[in-house]
Amino acid sequence: MIINERESEFVIIEQHNHAVLSGDLFSYLQEEFFTGKEQKQDILFATQYHDCAWIGLDAAPLWDDKKNSPYSFINLPSPLKLPHYRYGIDWIEQRNKYAALLCSRHYSSFFSNSKSEDEIKYLQYEKTRQKRLCLELGIAIEDSNIHLEILKFLDNLSIYICINEPGVPKSDEFPWYQNGFEGTELFSVEKSDRIVAYWLNEGYIGLTPFPFTRAFEVTMPTKIVGKCDIKEKGIIEAYKDVPAVFRTFKIGPMGSTSIL
Template sequence: MIIRTRKDEIVCIAQHDHGYLSGEIASKFRTELLGTRDRYEDAIYAAYEHDCSWIGLDDTPIWNDAQQEPYTFMDYPMALKLAFYRKGLDDIETANPYASLLCSKHFASFFHVEEQQDVIVFLQHERQRQQRIREQVVDLSDSTIANHFRMLQFCDDLSLYVCLNEPGVQKAEEFPWYQDGFERTEPFNMESGEQLQAVWLDDRTIRVTPTPFTEPFTAVLSYKVVAKEQIHKSGIASAYKEAERREQVIHVT
């Protein structure tokens, strides 16, 4: 779950809905920045499905007593999260092994030096998955796979940029992760070699500079707004289930 907390309510965005927006972004990406169109559709599929692991977890949100808000992707209990990560990656591999390779690399990148045993086991399993699938993918160079991985990370980040910020927010008040640009996007900037930047022009429009997209496009993000009063009355699971699904329209230029 991705959340934005307001005075009397909490904006809740399911991870798979965020993933759908990531896929919409990927579908407009300029393939010349990837060096080839080979396996581009598989890379788009990876963007759409990369957070399918969260479908079961987000269906019934869990309350974080310490923070007085629902658990999010940032603080969800690790053991349960990793179990669902693996299940999601297994499902993606069944449908599209190459997409699973990209998503596995994406998930593994979340962890660096980590002593927690659950994480060590997860990373070992994913390295084996990546090696197994890489041996099957003989038609792509390492550089192409790296570009697809980089595109997946950027599309995930730009979608998170939408989800974590209030629409139309001023640059100085943005969620801090992307205020200075999107990490690892320098190879996609053919003008200066610097990171791609995003800014809200109004409450519906985002400009990415320089654009990595084939054309301006419009996408839709599904979300729910849950009243804090209702959470106190009936609990987060019931309040979330009863909340009306809404849609945010985003124009990307």
């Protein structure tokens, strides 16, 4: 879950819904930025389903007593996450091997510097999977590098949209993305500039440089759960009882806040 805490409520977005948003973003990406256009549907599948591991986890939110909030994707303990991560990539592999390779590499990058025994074992398992998939696909792992960077960028842009309060000043944004999106230099003409996002107002996000074919709108299902309801009912019932609201945002180049 992606969690944004307010004074009297939590704004909650399920991980799979965020991944679907990543897939929506991919459909507008300029194709000139990546090779292997014949694999476009594979990349789209990876982008849309990279967080399918969270579908079961998010169905019944867990409460973090230490932080007095629901667990998010950031702080849910690894022993709870890792079996779902493996299952999710297994599910993807059954349907699309190239997408599974991208998602396995993406998830592996989360633990590249880990000293946790569980996370190291997970990483070793996924490295073995990646070698096998490359053999089955007849490719070198480096052949997927550009497509992996696309997945990472769209994942991060979607998180940026979900985790920030709409209209937030740059200085108050979630810190991961205040200096732009790592690895996005390949989307600039000179291959030297990171993509940076700005909330220009509550409904418009401006990007520079702009890697999409045109400005567009996206919609995100969101639940806003009151802290009083959680105290009364518990997090699972409070989350289940509140209806989703649909928030729409416009994404375009800097210097404009309208979509033609």
